[in-house]
Amino acid sequence: MNAREVPDQRAVDLYLELMISSLTDLLYDNANTVSLDNVAFQRAIREDGRDWPARAHTMIGVKRLRNIRYCAEEVLKADIPGDFMETGVWRGGATIFMRALLAAYGRSDKRVWVADSFAGLPKPDEGTYPPDRGDQHHTQTVLAASLQTVKENFARYGLLDDQVVFLEGWFRDTLPSCAVEKLSLLRLDGDMYESTILALESLYPRLAPGGFLIVDDYGAVPACKQAVHDYRQKADIAEGVIEIDWAGVYWRKRA
Numbered sequence: 001m002n003a004r005e006v007p008d009q010r011a012v013d014l015y016l017e018l019m020i021s022s023l024t025d026l027l028y029d030n031a032n033t034v035s036l037d038n039v040a041f042q043r044a045i046r047e048d049g050r051d052w053p054a055r056a057h058t059m060i061g062v063k064r065l066r067n068i069r070y071c072a073e074e075v076l077k078a079d080i081p082g083d084f085m086e087t088g089v090w091r092g093g094a095t096i097f098m099r100a101l102l103a104a105y106g107r108s109d110k111r112v113w114v115a116d117s118f119a120g121l122p123k124p125d126e127g128t129y130p131p132d133r134g135d136q137h138h139t140q141t142v143l144a145a146s147l148q149t150v151k152e153n154f155a156r157y158g159l160l161d162d163q164v165v166f167l168e169g170w171f172r173d174t175l176p177s178c179a180v181e182k183l184s185l186l187r188l189d190g191d192m193y194e195s196t197i198l199a200l201e202s203l204y205p206r207l208a209p210g211g212f213l214i215v216d217d218y219g220a221v222p223a224c225k226q227a228v229h230d231y232r233q234k235a236d237i238a239e240g241v242i243e244i245d246w247a248g249v250y251w252r253k254r255a
């Protein structure tokens with residue numbers, strides 16, 4: 001299918017909802033499972049993205065996955081130029097879903113950039129980024145999913161191909177000089193002030209007008225929220241911040 005052919009929308013809907021159920025591990029009975037943060041499985045908690053699943057390929061929940069779908073479909077309908085990208089991917093679920101969206105709509109003109117250290121989060125650089133003082137994300141070994149693991153997860157869905165580009169390393173080393181030319185969908189999931197502000201400074205100028213910026217941890221991590229506000233003020237961004245759920249927000253870059 002080329003970039004202009006119209007797919008069977010019913011088939012697209014079925015496929016993408018199946019992907020959401022699979023990526024969040026909601027296809028099967030989880031009654032006897034406990035999440036990695038020792039929370040007994042509850043469907044509502046999983047749907048809301050409030051636990052760290054033992055098996056799921058994402059922890060962002062159903063609403064934030066559907067937000068990715070909404071943003072991606074708006075980009076495709078409006079033919080906004082640029083690739084899709086997530087900074088901070090854990091087991092790869094959100095980027096797998098981005099690639100699934102391109103596959104569902106037969107779009108071979110965009111790539112999905114998968115940016116992560118694949119070794120967890122860095123120790124806070126409190127001198128350069130004071131809002132990260134005392135941050136303990138680097139002690140959470142559960143947040144470290146290897147590059148090989150993420151590639152294997154893409155392969156499980158038949159979505160590991162040359163439209164997927166992996167960018168491995170600390171954001172301070174990779175994002176400023178990465179080969180991304182233009183983006184139409186940029187999703188930030190780096191938790192910390194440093195991870196968030198570096199992604200914004202390095203990548204937001206490459207986001208095309210009409211493209212979408214999504215921030216996963218805005219409502220969950222105060223330092224992340226502060227980074228967003230600091231950058232918006234510095235860059236004179238007037239677009240309103242729209243709430244997705246208890247944690248995530250997004251806005252569309254004006255033309």
